[in-house]
Amino acid sequence: MTRPSTEPTVIRRKEVAVAGISESREDEFPSTSSETAQQPIGSTIVLEPRHLRVTYGKGSHAVTAIADITFQVRAGEFLSIVGPSGCGKTTLLKSLSGLLRPTSGDVLVNGTRVDTASQGLAMVFQEYTRSLLPWLSVRANVEFPLRGSRRTDGRKAVERRADEALAEVGLHGVGDKYPWQLSGGMQQRVAIARALAFRPTVLLMDEPFASLDAQARSDLEDLLLKVHLETGMTIVFVTHDIDEAVYLGDRVVVLSHRPTEVKASLDVDLPRPRDQIETKTLRRFVELRTEALGLVLAERSTEAPA
Amino acid sequence: MRAKAGHLLTVLLLPVTLPVLWWVASSRSSTPYYPPLQEILRGFRAVWTREQLAGELVPSLVSLVVGFAVAVAVGVGGGVALGLSDRLRRDVRPLTEFLRAMPVVALIPIALVLLGPGMRMEIALIAFAACWPVLVSTADGVRAADEVMLDTARIFGVPPRRRLMHVVLPGAMPQVMAGARIAVAAAVGTMVVANMVASSAGLGYLVISAQQSFNVIETWAGLLMIGIVGSCMTSAVVLIERFVLRWHRRWRAQDVDT
Ligand SMILES: Nc1ncnc2c1ncn2[C@@H]1O[C@H](COP(=O)(O)OP(=O)(O)OP(=O)(O)O)[C@@H](O)[C@H]1O
Numbered sequence: 001m002t003r004p005s006t007e008p009t010v011i012r013r014k015e016v017a018v019a020g021i022s023e024s025r026e027d028e029f030p031s032t033s034s035e036t037a038q039q040p041i042g043s044t045i046v047l048e049p050r051h052l053r054v055t056y057g058k059g060s061h062a063v064t065a066i067a068d069i070t071f072q073v074r075a076g077e078f079l080s081i082v083g084p085s086g087c088g089k090t091t092l093l094k095s096l097s098g099l100l101r102p103t104s105g106d107v108l109v110n111g112t113r114v115d116t117a118s119q120g121l122a123m124v125f126q127e128y129t130r131s132l133l134p135w136l137s138v139r140a141n142v143e144f145p146l147r148g149s150r151r152t153d154g155r156k157a158v159e160r161r162a163d164e165a166l167a168e169v170g171l172h173g174v175g176d177k178y179p180w181q182l183s184g185g186m187q188q189r190v191a192i193a194r195a196l197a198f199r200p201t202v203l204l205m206d207e208p209f210a211s212l213d214a215q216a217r218s219d220l221e222d223l224l225l226k227v228h229l230e231t232g233m234t235i236v237f238v239t240h241d242i243d244e245a246v247y248l249g250d251r252v253v254v255l256s257h258r259p260t261e262v263k264a265s266l267d268v269d270l271p272r273p274r275d276q277i278e279t280k281t282l283r284r285f286v287e288l289r290t291e292a293l294g295l296v297l298a299e300r301s302t303e304a305p306a
Numbered sequence: 307m308r309a310k311a312g313h314l315l316t317v318l319l320l321p322v323t324l325p326v327l328w329w330v331a332s333s334r335s336s337t338p339y340y341p342p343l344q345e346i347l348r349g350f351r352a353v354w355t356r357e358q359l360a361g362e363l364v365p366s367l368v369s370l371v372v373g374f375a376v377a378v379a380v381g382v383g384g385g386v387a388l389g390l391s392d393r394l395r396r397d398v399r400p401l402t403e404f405l406r407a408m409p410v411v412a413l414i415p416i417a418l419v420l421l422g423p424g425m426r427m428e429i430a431l432i433a434f435a436a437c438w439p440v441l442v443s444t445a446d447g448v449r450a451a452d453e454v455m456l457d458t459a460r461i462f463g464v465p466p467r468r469r470l471m472h473v474v475l476p477g478a479m480p481q482v483m484a485g486a487r488i489a490v491a492a493a494v495g496t497m498v499v500a501n502m503v504a505s506s507a508g509l510g511y512l513v514i515s516a517q518q519s520f521n522v523i524e525t526w527a528g529l530l531m532i533g534i535v536g537s538c539m540t541s542a543v544v545l546i547e548r549f550v551l552r553w554h555r556r557w558r559a560q561d562v563d564t
């Protein structure tokens with residue numbers, strides 16, 4: 001469980017004042033003034049799967065989930081990943097996070113090969129009820145990854161980080177509740193807060209809003225955009241919802257069906273900050289959406305029979 | 307409120323009505339083997355003098371509590387090991403199945419040979435009998451640890467020890483406690499039997515020697531005390547369970563709701 005020397009967590013905090021958050025940390029990009037500015041994407045590559053291949057099982061039962069995936073995620077980028085269901089999106093995220101050892105190829109985080117989990121990445125799962133610990137309060141859940149680990153810098157600091165993260169996701173004052181006393185949307189906010197407090201190099205999200213109702217879902221999409229804008233965090237967001245992928249992302253990577261490869265990478269040149277109604281009625285949004293949809297549908301129809 | 311009162315009524319129904327029935331049915335009994343409850347209670351107070359409590363009850367309680375504690379420690383420790391390692395579980399399964407199937411009564415002679423009569427032997431037997439339910443259900447609980455929770459902890463770099471203590475074990479706690487509750491019955495039963503056949507003190511010894519000297523009242527009084535000890539022990543475990551799993555009941559309750 002040793003963390004390699006790639007400690008510097010590449011979080012670019014733009015100094016946008018957030019209610020209840022004391023902005024007092026050393027930032028790589030100090031104050032890029034305006035609130036409406038396009039999120040600056042750095043040139044540093046923070047995450048890079050190279051010729052990733054994952055085969056489950058052996059011999060005649062072998063299933064090649066991922067054939068060959070290579071792409072690059074730059075600091076501060078919001079990367080959406082879409083693909084037909086069962087194409088290996090979860091498998092990809094697990095490999096990126098180090099949970100799953102790829103059959104061949106490798107994953108670089110800040111230029112260093114990943115060989116275990118705990119490379120300073122964080123993951124938000126779709127199954128929030130199974131990801132939050134039901135015997136811990138909301139606050140204790142957020143603090144959990146910070147306690148008893150190398151990243152910890154004292155009880156006070158841990159508490160402050162948890163407070164900030166909870167405030168950031170709009171969960172002021174629910175810290176003492178148990179997660180299961182909250183609605184699904186709020187539980188997923190807790191999971192996001194936990195990831196934020198951890199200050200990961202990259203935040204990985206596996207269909208995080210797929211089991212929420214439409215209202216909670218669009219609320220959380222906008223929350224995530226706000227967090228991205230304010231923290232400049234690098235986010236890799238897997239979804240099967242193409243609208244969502246385009247609405248959120250700086251770029252959409254479209255995966256093929258199994259055995260999976262990168263089929264296309266679309267730059268989303270839509271202005272930020274985005275808005276559920278304004279952005280989605282832009283002609284460019286519709287074009288991008290249609291293009292991505294076409295790519296995914298084509299994959300579905302050419303899918304080899306199972 | 308009304309539902310609560312109704313619940314209270316059903317809970318109290320048996321413990322209240324049965325003694326009342328016993329009291330009424332036995333009140334005019336004249337056979338010496340089946341004395342009126344009134345006399346048994348009077349006898350109970352006479353039998354359980356301070357010296358008797360110290361001489362017979364306390365040794366039994368000590369064996370019981372120590373034996374049970376050892377059982378829980380061994381059961382949880384072994385259960386965690388078996389739950390974590392599929393290989394270990396497969397390899398030791400024949401042995402555990404064999405030992406588990408062994409009636410603890412059958413072990414008394416050999417325990418007497420190895421440990422001699424007395425508290426050490428009693429504790430060993432109680433621990434042996436009571437550890438299996440804890441061991442088996444702990445292993446199940448550990449094995450059922452939620453993969454998503456564990457993956458989450460792994461990604462955040464939570465070290466293995468901390469994952470065990472803070473993710474796996476709390477998650478297995480409902481099963482551990484269920485095993486412990488079953489283990490209480492096994493422990494009390496073993497204590498009484500060990501007392502009866504191989505001790506010169508303790509609750510079981512008191513009952514059997516009273517019976518052998520045709521002291522029916524004292525036999526009943528001893529029996530009553532065994533019942534009291536058993537239910538106190540069960541209540542204690544239930545109280546601990548309520549405390550340890552205070553999150554769990556409400557969590558389950560809201561699961562049922564939705
Ligand atoms: N542990 C495993 N053992 C064997 N096969 C697996 C395993 N996990 C996944 N697979 C297979 O690998 C393929 C990709 O699975 P994965 O869950 O990564 O897809 P996905 O794109 O996340 O699917 P979904 O859209 O349902 O979320 C599937 O065909 C699946 O059956």
Ligand SMILES: [Mg+2]
Pocket residue numbers: 089090091206
């Ligand atoms: Mg998936």
